[in-house]
Amino acid sequence: MNVGDTLKKFLSVHGISGLEDNVATLMKKELKGKVKKIYEDKVGNVISVKGSGKLKVLLTAHMDEVGLVVSDIGNDGFIRFAPVGGVDPKILPSRQVKIHTEKGVVNGVIATKTVHVQKKEELEKAYEIKDLFIDVGADDKKSVEKLGINIGDFIEFSEKFIDLHGRRISGRCLDNRVGCTVLTEVMKSINPRNLTVYGVGTVQEEIGLKGARGPMFGIDSDVIVSIDVEISGDTPFLKDEHIPLKLDRGPVIGIRDSSYTIDKRLKKLFLDAAKKYKIPYQLGVSTAGTTESTLAILTKDGKPGALIGVPVRYMHSTVEVVDLNDIENTVKLVVKALGNINKYFR
Ligand SMILES: [Zn+2]
Secondary structure: OOHHHHHHHHHOOOOEOOOOHHHHHHHHHHHOOOOOEEEEOOOOOEEEEEOOOOEEEEEEEEOOEOEEEEEEEOOOOOEEEEEEOOOOHHHOOOOEEEEEEOOEEEEEEEEOOOHHHOOHHHHHOOOOHHHOEEEOOOOOHHHHHHOOOOOOOEEEEOOOOEEOOOOEEEEOOHHHHHHHHHHHHHHHHOOOOOEEEEEEEEOOOOOOOOOOHHHHHHOOOOEEEEEEEEEOOOOOOOOOOOOOOOOOOOOEEEEEOOOOEOOHHHHHHHHHHHHHOOOOOEEEEOOOOOOHHHHHHHOOOOOOEEEEEEEEEOOOOOOEEEEHHHHHHHHHHHHHHHHHHHHOOO
């Protein structure tokens, strides 16, 4: 298992919510021949299947990432935009972007008023999206349209990942290509006995947990486990008492977030597996946001659900940071736990 190689492949493709095709293609390529069956559903979720046992486990990891969308093209040739998912406007100025048009990809830069001519009150206030625009090098609306740019075109951040010291990697969309990496490696290496495992790469999570709902209802599973990232608190301005999660301390067993609580049998399953196989782990309790795991109990007549997370710093920025040890240990924890799951769900 080389999680670094797999992660870097997933970080090299873009997949803004609603345009996840490249991530889906990569996941299918990675798993082809290594699972019993793999297919895409009507909305673009990638579903892989392994094993044929009675107990059915559904794993999900969202493939999409946050970004922007063209909302207006001015007569002066400058483009206005709206967010897709939870984007922090403060990180946008000076960023290079790629606009996906019907004619191909067009480069642009996000800009605002030059610092020298900003008034005192402008220098003191944080940017909002309405203060920003995209320059693609065109002088008027006609030239922009000639490039193929239209209202509704998706805009992606151009940043590439970089290696940091040790086993740390920084880049955009670690949320949730880290989860895609875990899901892919779990599906590659798992050898299910008395178990059927469905590994689902989902679409449109960042705009309200949309894609996972279909497979959760459509696949008649007994248990649902979602794999996503968790906010790592080991940086300046985040105090231990608020977010005690840290990089390189192991996967996060998500206990509770703003709208989810782990199923008690799944909690025991993952804790027992971590202790038995000496896998480091952390317990996640947060009030900030939620993940696909919150949908499990709302599915059909209710399904036991759990979140297994990987700690990541600076979430939804373009310089998120992860430690490969945590990804490796998350794969290990999920594979080992699923190996014992029949004892917990008879
Ligand atoms: Zn996520």
